[in-house]
Amino acid sequence: MIAEQRLHITVLLTYFLFCSSQLAISQISWNVNASLLNSTAGLSTFWTNRPTLLVNSTTDFSRLAPILLQRNASPRFLCGFYCNYNATKCIFGVLLFQNRSDMQNDVINFPQLVWSANRNHPVKTNATLQLRQDGNLILADSDGTLVWSTSTTGKSISGLNLTERGNLALFDKRKRVIWQSFDHPTDSLFPGQSLVRGQKLIASVSASNWSEGLLSLTVLNGSWATYIDSDPPQFYYTSTYSYSPYFSFDGQTFAALQYPTTSKAQFMKLGPDGHLRVYQWDEPDWKEASDILMSDVRNYGYPMVCGRYSICTNNGQCTCPPEENLFRPFSERKPDLGCTELTSISCDSPQYHGLVELKNTAYFAFQFSHEPSSSIFWPEGKKLEDCKMACLSNCSCKVAAFQNDLGTDPRGSCLLLNEVFSLADNEDGMDKRVFLKVQNSSKAQNQSATIFGGRKSRPYKVIIGSSLSALFGIILSITTCFVIFKKRTHKSHKAGDFLDLEPILPGMLTRFCYNELKIITKDFSTKLGEGGFGSVYEGTLSNGTKIVVKHLDGVGQVKDTFLTEVNTVGGIHHVNLVKLIGFCAEKSYRLLIYEYMVNGSLDRWIYHENGLTWLTRQGIISDIAKGLAYLHEDCSQKIIHLDINPQNILLDQHLNVKISDFGLSKLIEKDKSKVVTRMRGTPGYLAPEWLSSIITEKVDVYAFGIVLLEILCGRKNLDWSQADEEDVHLLRVFRRKAEEEQLMDMVDKNNEGMQLHKEEVMEMMSIAAWCLQGDYTKRPSMTWVVKALEGLVSIESNLDYNFTNVPLVGADNQQMEATISTKLASVLSGPR
Numbered sequence: 123m124i125a126e127q128r129l130h131i132t133v134l135l136t137y138f139l140f141c142s143s144q145l146a147i148s149q150i151s152w153n154v155n156a157s158l159l160n161s162t163a164g165l166s167t168f169w170t171n172r173p174t175l176l177v178n179s180t181t182d183f184s185r186l187a188p189i190l191l192q193r194n195a196s197p198r199f200l201c202g203f204y205c206n207y208n209a210t211k212c213i214f215g216v217l218l219f220q221n222r223s224d225m226q227n228d229v230i231n232f233p234q235l236v237w238s239a240n241r242n243h244p245v246k247t248n249a250t251l252q253l254r255q256d257g258n259l260i261l262a263d264s265d266g267t268l269v270w271s272t273s274t275t276g277k278s279i280s281g282l283n284l285t286e287r288g289n290l291a292l293f294d295k296r297k298r299v300i301w302q303s304f305d306h307p308t309d310s311l312f313p314g315q316s317l318v319r320g321q322k323l324i325a326s327v328s329a330s331n332w333s334e335g336l337l338s339l340t341v342l343n344g345s346w347a348t349y350i351d352s353d354p355p356q357f358y359y360t361s362t363y364s365y366s367p368y369f370s371f372d373g374q375t376f377a378a379l380q381y382p383t384t385s386k387a388q389f390m391k392l393g394p395d396g397h398l399r400v401y402q403w404d405e406p407d408w409k410e411a412s413d414i415l416m417s418d419v420r421n422y423g424y425p426m427v428c429g430r431y432s433i434c435t436n437n438g439q440c441t442c443p444p445e446e447n448l449f450r451p452f453s454e455r456k457p458d459l460g461c462t463e464l465t466s467i468s469c470d471s472p473q474y475h476g477l478v479e480l481k482n483t484a485y486f487a488f489q490f491s492h493e494p495s496s497s498i499f500w501p502e503g504k505k506l507e508d509c510k511m512a513c514l515s516n517c518s519c520k521v522a523a524f525q526n527d528l529g530t531d532p533r534g535s536c537l538l539l540n541e542v543f544s545l546a547d548n549e550d551g552m553d554k555r556v557f558l559k560v561q562n563s564s565k566a567q568n569q570s571a572t573i574f575g576g577r578k579s580r581p582y583k584v585i586i587g588s589s590l591s592a593l594f595g596i597i598l599s600i601t602t603c604f605v606i607f608k609k610r611t612h613k614s615h616k617a618g619d620f621l622d623l624e625p626i627l628p629g630m631l632t633r634f635c636y637n638e639l640k641i642i643t644k645d646f647s648t649k650l651g652e653g654g655f656g657s658v659y660e661g662t663l664s665n666g667t668k669i670v671v672k673h674l675d676g677v678g679q680v681k682d683t684f685l686t687e688v689n690t691v692g693g694i695h696h697v698n699l700v701k702l703i704g705f706c707a708e709k710s711y712r713l714l715i716y717e718y719m720v721n722g723s724l725d726r727w728i729y730h731e732n733g734l735t736w737l738t739r740q741g742i743i744s745d746i747a748k749g750l751a752y753l754h755e756d757c758s759q760k761i762i763h764l765d766i767n768p769q770n771i772l773l774d775q776h777l778n779v780k781i782s783d784f785g786l787s788k789l790i791e792k793d794k795s796k797v798v799t800r801m802r803g804t805p806g807y808l809a810p811e812w813l814s815s816i817i818t819e820k821v822d823v824y825a826f827g828i829v830l831l832e833i834l835c836g837r838k839n840l841d842w843s844q845a846d847e848e849d850v851h852l853l854r855v856f857r858r859k860a861e862e863e864q865l866m867d868m869v870d871k872n873n874e875g876m877q878l879h880k881e882e883v884m885e886m887m888s889i890a891a892w893c894l895q896g897d898y899t900k901r902p903s904m905t906w907v908v909k910a911l912e913g914l915v916s917i918e919s920n921l922d923y924n925f926t927n928v929p930l931v932g933a934d935n936q937q938m939e940a941t942i943s944t945k946l947a948s949v950l951s952g953p954r
Contacts, residue, residue, distance in 0.1 A: 434545065477557040672715075
């Protein structure tokens, strides 16, 4: 009986679970569709990529896993996973579509991907998007690999919103935007969306490959420009032009406009071919409304219209240079893919380099060679032969373009570039020539024949030659013995020197040999800058990854600097600290290899007129604080940087902060609060207690306060260009304006956004003053600074604005400057 009852209970339980599971499945399906009703999600939310909606599309992307929908607007925006049919390749992003999509039948017609988070790294089914409790929005693949995040950990995030304009935004409790997709555009702009300096559109590789390509659109000083992201960038269009029904430009901001205002869905896109087009919805599909560059850039003026080394002829065909045995097409069937060299150029044999002359040939970048880049351009006044020799003497040079606008005068303009893209037949009648560098192997054979050929030598020449050869052999033997003796004599010393390095070099770092770095940096040909300890060069690894190589020079402190930096940076990892990739310790060479920061150092952004938004400045300030807090609190040993200044704060492609240059850093045990050391750092950022040589991590807090003030004010701490001597020192101005209660007068006047966020700016000013207290015990820790920036703790109210004890650097303080035994500020304004 009991067994019978148990059987009945088991059957009932199984039936109940089956019904429950069916209800759950139904509920899950309903929730997927219900999520389409919402444009906002709160913390903590978790979505899994399981595509449910079908898509009518001209691409192979045909399924959708929706997350948020803005259905009150016309057109509509949807945020979610956009996948191919098998969901083996999915992009998380924002899609634009017209209202007539058949939502009732779970079908969307011809959506356009207008923003994406992971176009370089597609994910698969069961990938996840999570808005975590710590405020970070994270995209992870099905195997758990982190693919993308908003890097907003620790910020006060209350939810995720998709606005009526298609902006995906994270907001706080006061509905303030903390992060938004509009600050990180991909290849498209919506009407009402703006592009400012520091942002850019990057075209995809092709219509079927949405990964980032080489063509970009950006805002420069007073103009907007399109270019190919080569080394250096080559511009194919720049303009200060501000009138167009589809966009506006005021010298700082490029904004997309709705035209006509009654039109339906519309967006602007930089295409894989470099064209900037506007698209509108025209039932039943999208139609091109305008090709914005059409009137200014002819077809052959686009960098990749015919591919590398290929010539666009007058009839629109693509052909390789006519010289035989030097170039061949990538594809006979597709000539627009470009050409390649049959023999690669080798810097190891520059004596065999030659130039192939293409007469009546133009190069697109010539017209815009005045734009800022690392290319070499000489305007009128350069002779043709000088132009050719300049390219032959520089191994990095691959093409020399020459143009003579002066008629009978043999002089003209000369442009040298490191990469060759599409060329074009010249139509305007001017003298335009292009010289392509080639590796001529037959030339070497001819030269050998010339050197060793000719008439038979006379007997006396043979005698003299034999005697000289014998003498040379004797000298060579003696020299070889001497070198071997010296090497053996110093072998133990060199081995000992290397063993001094070995114990602290982390095993995870890559060891490079010096000759390898010479190849990677093209013989150290591209210098990004230099500082007190050496120079910094650009390089490219074999896998295409760009790096920077820091070559330490000098004798005295080089080894200490090298050991300190490797020991410090090599053993720590943080999103806001620069990544050390490897090192070279060979003979007397000391080199450090770092990740490449495309936007260079912070000083190039805050000391000049630029388009940094208030949100971007907030993010930079927060990132610096988090990086320092990590050094001070979260490492096994407390690390005091000792040289925080804008030159040592680098910015990546998304303007995220990476603190660099740890050559002066000091490592102290956790249980020690102070350290005695000689004065070190950059004048203008030194805390008052440096005069006693007894310092704590609060010297970094003080330097952070200076940098924070510079970011808010958009000027240097010590600015000798100020007309009024009282305004030279920023801290004096800070004190005076605080007494006058006019602190907003100091704020960067070139940024209207900061004026609109007066309350937040004033809070930042108070944090800066807190960090700059003359008594270091009254300064906050960097952990407290981070919390103050996030509004989690109150800012000290009883602040002393009397900065008279701060050591100043100037004509009246030469003695203090003489005691500084370290480097001055590095001159590093380019990418590194």
